[in-house]
Amino acid sequence: MVRIVLVQGDITEQQVDAVVNAANSSLLGGGGVDGAIHRRGGPDILAACRALRASHYGKGLPTGRAVATTAGRLPAEWVIHTVGPRFTQDEDRSELLASCYRESLRVADELGARTVAFPAISTGIYGWPMADGARIAVETVRATQTAVEEVRFVLFDTPAYASFEAALA
Structure with a gap:
């Protein structure tokens, strides 16, 4: 069973196998978590995303799907x-x-990642209510068969942390 850990902090500082980016469909960077990951990770991430757009994802990455690049x-x-x-x-x-x-x-399993850091997907500019987003995140991770050993929810502020803490309880 996957171990779920909560951290209040900056997802770009997490020493994990894989960091999950709450991306926009263009894959070419944006605001919030997406912008922070692209800024801190540097141009290699953008170059990898551009290559994905030029090949499999010409119209962008569909909502609910996931794809990996270098960090x-x-x-x-x-x-x-x-x-x-x-x-x-x-x-x-x-x-x-x-x-x-x-x-x-699923992508983490394909990569062989054992530790994965997630943000609170869709709860920022996309407007998802934090408590409901936390509930869906925790329930889904608990119900998903995976070889990932640790899922770390990295939460930007105290209210987000409290919502995930309540969802775990």
Whole structure:
């Protein structure tokens, strides 16, 4: 069974096998976690993402899917990019959010990663309510068959940490 650890801090500083990036579908960088990972990881990540866009993902990475690249200058071996759904009151997109965690773990297994750091996917600019995002993240990781030994949720602030702590309880 995967060990779940909570950390309040900066995901770009995590010494893990793979860091999960809450990417946008373009894979070419953005704000929030995505921007931080691209800035700290350096140009190698962007070059790898451009190569993905030029080959398999010409229209971008679909929501709920995941793909890996180098981690550049990050203290990890890989970045697993996943595109979270935007929250909307009109449609239940919970399955797409859960898919981000499942697909990221699937990619981690393909890479042989044993430790993976996740952000709180879709809970920033994409507007997903933090408590619900934490619940979906924790339930999905617990229910997913994986060889990953440790999932580390790296949370930017105290309210996010508290939401994940409550979801774990």
